[in-house]
Amino acid sequence: MNLENQRKNVQIAYIGGGSRGWAWGLMSDLAVEQSISGTVKLYDVNYEAAKQNERIGNGLRDREDVVGEWDYEAVPTLKEALTGADFVIISILPGTFQEMKSDVHTPEEYGIYQSVGDTVGPGGMVRALRTIPLFVEIAKEIREHSPNAWVINYTNPMSLCTRTLYEVFPEIKAFGCCHEVFGTQKLLAMMLEDMEGIENVQRSDIKVNVLGINHFTWLDQAAYKNIDLIPLYQKFVDKYYVSGFEGKKEGHWMNDHFASAQRVKFDLFKKFGLIAAAGDRHLAEFMPNTWYLKDREKVKEWKFGLTPVDWRIQKGKELHEKGKRLAQGEESFVLRPTGEEGVLMIKALLGLGDIVSNVNLPNLGQMEGVPQNSVVETNAVFGHNSVQPIVSGGLPAPINNMVLRHIHIQEMTLRAAIDCDRELALRAFTQDPLLSTLSPEEAEELFEKMLFNTKSYLPGWEFEAVKQ
Amino acid sequence: MNLENQRKNVQIAYIGGGSRGWAWGLMSDLAVEQSISGTVKLYDVNYEAAKQNERIGNGLRDREDVVGEWDYEAVPTLKEALTGADFVIISILPGTFQEMKSDVHTPEEYGIYQSVGDTVGPGGMVRALRTIPLFVEIAKEIREHSPNAWVINYTNPMSLCTRTLYEVFPEIKAFGCCHEVFGTQKLLAMMLEDMEGIENVQRSDIKVNVLGINHFTWLDQAAYKNIDLIPLYQKFVDKYYVSGFEGKKEGHWMNDHFASAQRVKFDLFKKFGLIAAAGDRHLAEFMPNTWYLKDREKVKEWKFGLTPVDWRIQKGKELHEKGKRLAQGEESFVLRPTGEEGVLMIKALLGLGDIVSNVNLPNLGQMEGVPQNSVVETNAVFGHNSVQPIVSGGLPAPINNMVLRHIHIQEMTLRAAIDCDRELALRAFTQDPLLSTLSPEEAEELFEKMLFNTKSYLPGWEFEAVKQ
């Protein structure tokens, strides 16, 4: 056996290791991967949840259908998780669903609707304000305990989480992963079937050039083998612009909070000429609120859904129950590859095969027209101990102007969060395009309410005793 | 007499030489200046108007109170004006008041108000679309006939006019002059009297650091001798925030379309911490329309005025009559120094004394945080055959984000105007903050109407036969 093609004793630290979504996904992906093995240390503010996942993870080892040999170990401190780690995965929920409820639904009192509320808009920004201090802490611990580890972030708001890691510890080897571009590659594969009758195209065989910031990414080149997909997409949009395109496998936008009919994406193509490469729910939040999120009717017209936090709470409860059953062996863990590329990336970084994938990284030259060091999403080459972004060109001016606006708002948000600078945070908040119809007085009122609602996660900020 | 302190035979080409505002001002300023003399060639699309000004100008020579020796000569072509010129002054009205009427008032049908309508907003942009082709032509003629002349632009939209000159002829020695900063220096002088009892302070003794783009300029330093004016301004704003500050000499905002009570300026200081250095009417147009221009009541509340184009038309007629009387000697030309620095700049460029003044120039490093080559307004040193901007630092992030947005919109407008690219122009138009409350459909409808109304000045653009 050639040792060069295998790596044992890989140490992974999982921050947010009590999670019932991403953590189970990782277990599944590791279980079916032969070439690496080692230990995953699970750290979570909810130690019990990490402990439960330890049991679930270790339960996999002896199964016949499992080829990966991994030990799972819940640890009570970040330090223990990080010490000796080759890789650090960060996938946390900043705050609870209560704070998220305020993020998403308080703005509705002012007529501001959000389909997700975790990236930009009032919800995304307030979420950022409470997430950044957590990431400041994580970055410091990594600098202290595992400065050479590769750090993979899955937490939103992606751009700002990644940006914070580099702000605190500039030498960190971190990147942020997101599957929204994958969804667009899948749509292009479906398009090939719908328009050209070409079936069973793998997502990863759709080659794309990615440009933008997380959840607001764009494709200016797309090809399948020797077929240029841009002119084909033009026809595809013409065909489905009015009706929307539902595809087959995904949920329907009327009953699936995550589904859409791609109408936002099609409209953006008609207006801007590039393929927007994220779900419609995310894309809509980056545009002025008069475009797609003006009110519930407008949202329905554009055939996507607003994801209510109550649904997330309900979903969370179900997973909680499922977790118990899995840990106690009352339910069998189903191996289901996630389609994420995390494990492929880990393998590449270990020298077991290069890959190219889209990733969030500080701009070192990969994207034109946006500031150095702002976190952008483009393709990168993953190889032995290296992630190198690909020089990807720039966005057309009308799109870039929107991207820049968000980048600068995010930069202000970062500074405001680090310095607990309420005035600067308010300035950033007020400039978000989703709030462009509010007066400055309304924006300030909303800001103060939302900030108050998330105050348990804002150490260092001052609040009056009572505020409603 | 020391010849080194004097220059004879200076050749000035005046484009827009039939004007009854700026041209008369120049005559007045030249008349009282001893150290230079020469010829002013007046070129205007309205040759008769230029001819009239020739008569008015030459009528000054023999007056006892006139020390400057200047000949005025109306010429029928740009080429004749430019050939041999040491200086070129550009001060034109792009189109007629009819086009300006559409610029300013058509948006009102959609609830969009503009206090000036010549810089940004829907009016500013459409004005730009018809002005840029004229400046493309002027730049080409200058390249051909007077490539070494210094070119002084007074025409709005200032930033885009100057930007166009450099786009067409990158080696041009052009700069744009505007007196709005002077107005703010005067306000600071009045403040010194009001707050500290210091009287008779000269505007030019108020030293300021200027940053921004024309009509949206900001001061982050201001001093009179050894007095730092920023903390004093803080108190001044506290004192007059609610009531506004009317001063003495200027008109009152209720009956003077150009006056204001500085409330917008004071509010911007409270929100952004810097002194906005332009008239309130201009400043308001750069902000989202929910801030100061939401409706007529809001404008009244902020104590500034909307300048109706009908008033300009009336004013124009009066000047027309006055021009006739002046040319025929029925009325005597009153020498009244304009307070502009144009003549001082010309002297400095001739080597007759350096000055520092604010000026619009491509960014070569004078302003941080905005793209190279975008036209910015900062201080510059004027000396023998040289204008060198001063490295002026950058704006705070919240202000810079707004400035950048406008710069990028202007850049798109430039490209759209040069390439007759309607789609790009529409994108730029839609991103203007004054239109942030419109849906994309409304914005497009308004754009098409306004474009149609100015179509006589849009060679190369296509319009359907009839459009309402």
Next chain:
Amino acid sequence: MNLENQRKNVQIAYIGGGSRGWAWGLMSDLAVEQSISGTVKLYDVNYEAAKQNERIGNGLRDREDVVGEWDYEAVPTLKEALTGADFVIISILPGTFQEMKSDVHTPEEYGIYQSVGDTVGPGGMVRALRTIPLFVEIAKEIREHSPNAWVINYTNPMSLCTRTLYEVFPEIKAFGCCHEVFGTQKLLAMMLEDMEGIENVQRSDIKVNVLGINHFTWLDQAAYKNIDLIPLYQKFVDKYYVSGFEGKKEGHWMNDHFASAQRVKFDLFKKFGLIAAAGDRHLAEFMPNTWYLKDREKVKEWKFGLTPVDWRIQKGKELHEKGKRLAQGEESFVLRPTGEEGVLMIKALLGLGDIVSNVNLPNLGQMEGVPQNSVVETNAVFGHNSVQPIVSGGLPAPINNMVLRHIHIQEMTLRAAIDCDRELALRAFTQDPLLSTLSPEEAEELFEKMLFNTKSYLPGWEFEAVKQ
């Protein structure tokens, strides 16, 4: 059969199509490649040579061991070659061996030795001065006749040839290929065998990060699977620093003008800490002449060879004879894959499989610390109709300072060649590190002699009737 995996009717224009080195190599590589077929148009200033190659190429079609289906056609004009081309290959000899003789050997009269004389140093610069006008012409023809073709340059001086193409036609899709990095990858493979006993490692499995300018490229990362090769190279250098490393397959430096014992490379590693990734003969020429090229003894000491042009002339004659025999069927063309990646790149650009390879391109962000648009050599991803450089970081300061010096000299050379600016050319010439021991007077004298010797290829430059 799946058409997507194949491309027929590919049109290749070969400029320098009469060559007996690169052209035969291409024929060989195309002959063994199944997935593409089409036509190669051979253009050469020596039409007869192209015609001969046409015969040789077409002679391959019916052979049993040839799977590629290609037609070869000699054409008398550049226009005919370019019209309709999908790819353009440029591989020319600028001037004749007579000019090259002056490039390489005239400086020896001043004690300046060159091992190659085609890249930098006095020889490289004078070669550049006569090559740039040819490339200006080629770029113009491409802009006119095949603006969308992919252009592959093999001609030296590589950086300046590529730079010229982009200077004249900024939208050109051109890149420059060089095999020197491949040689270093092979050395690393030999090192794996020598030091670790790992055999049969493929060059392309040695993953490297490439940084620098052509023939002066450096590796700061190198790995084989999960083995970091940098620490191993350290030991390898320690082992062979004094003796040099001869390897097995390559010629010996004492009797092969192209071989070396890698001592220069080892010395550079000791002094600068990175792996220099080109042949020693090239590397030596970039350093001050006191380092490796001081005199013939020094060269011998460092165990590499000076390549005399007489040898090239002799070699040229032999190939000339061989060409005749091949064309007339007196000798059979031996298929021998070149190890070049040109055909792989063509396939990738056609959408038939992505590759990563090192390539010369204008710097768009792939390399830190050197000016935008200067031509640098780094890795790039080749995919469907796209070549995207990889963000590769920067060189350590001591190396970068040397690289920058050459880049700026090259930039001056480009300007001087385009403007026929003798004074600027002399300035550039004098700043070359190989001439650092000459007085400015000696440098100027040498410059004038060399320029005179190449004057037939310098249209637009003035020379006195008679000169030494």
Next chain:
Amino acid sequence: MNLENQRKNVQIAYIGGGSRGWAWGLMSDLAVEQSISGTVKLYDVNYEAAKQNERIGNGLRDREDVVGEWDYEAVPTLKEALTGADFVIISILPGTFQEMKSDVHTPEEYGIYQSVGDTVGPGGMVRALRTIPLFVEIAKEIREHSPNAWVINYTNPMSLCTRTLYEVFPEIKAFGCCHEVFGTQKLLAMMLEDMEGIENVQRSDIKVNVLGINHFTWLDQAAYKNIDLIPLYQKFVDKYYVSGFEGKKEGHWMNDHFASAQRVKFDLFKKFGLIAAAGDRHLAEFMPNTWYLKDREKVKEWKFGLTPVDWRIQKGKELHEKGKRLAQGEESFVLRPTGEEGVLMIKALLGLGDIVSNVNLPNLGQMEGVPQNSVVETNAVFGHNSVQPIVSGGLPAPINNMVLRHIHIQEMTLRAAIDCDRELALRAFTQDPLLSTLSPEEAEELFEKMLFNTKSYLPGWEFEAVKQ
């Protein structure tokens, strides 16, 4: 009396306050200045020397010809000097004349001659290595005790001293002053007399645009009133190129170590087209040693002098005696304005009148073609609490390539000094153009010798017990 035109209680900290050159000059300049008064705290590693200067300074107060009211106070610690300071002046001798002797004369053993040896070349670099740690310390103390003070540096190597201050304390308000440009302005005034008969031109009326790094500055514009001096300088050079120009007032190059016949300056103009604006002794050291410093004969031929350190030692002794006499009242202090602009700059910073002067500052955009933050010398506007460099354009490529080389060597030197990185220091040393004729082995040997000779001032560096 108008208080605004005067400032009392100005606090100046003078680091190197025991100096017998610059300190006496400052006393003289302050003594004749009416508008400011206050205290100068003198700090020196030689406390006795500071104490002596205290006595000399305070002795001036009661003299009739002295109008400035200043108290001088020697203090034993940097902290006491800095606390409460409005201005900090740094003018120190790093090490003793013994170290300087090694800097200047040790390289002569290798045939390397230096005319000054305090800026670049082997002497300048080794001087930098021992000066930087001192400036690191000074910067830290300023950050601690007087972060808002304006800091004026006169110490060489100017660029690296200023660079170090900013590296350690980026918010420092420091700039570096040098009179070499003034000397060139005086030369231009002499030229006006010699060529045009215009007499008594003030140096400050010669307006120049300054570009470069300290002691290697260049003028691309120069004017006196409306006279362009560049074409006149062309004629002046033609007239005096061979003979040199001695002028009247300055010493003769044969018997004055600081004088020259400007031949280096004239030769640089002929070769590069710009006016080099520093003394020939400084300029020569920036060029390859084959140009002007090859040997003593060459120096004589170019008519400038090598300044031997023995002469400085002798001069120092004389000043030492003079200091005693002055302090004891045995000799009367002669007021002699220095022609330096330090006091004018202090007044400007206090709001008592703006001036424009050349100054060394980190590049924030004032100079094109060199890295941001490298210390460059250009003009700047001095006003109330502000020093703003003027955007000055860039140097022609051949000059800029030389400037860049020095900037990058200096940047390496800075890092090497801060990190005690001997290998990096050696790399920087070896790349200096004055050493371009040495082999790397010779350069290393010389480096080690010189380093050893200055080892008392290199804390943190390791040296073997005995070294030749």
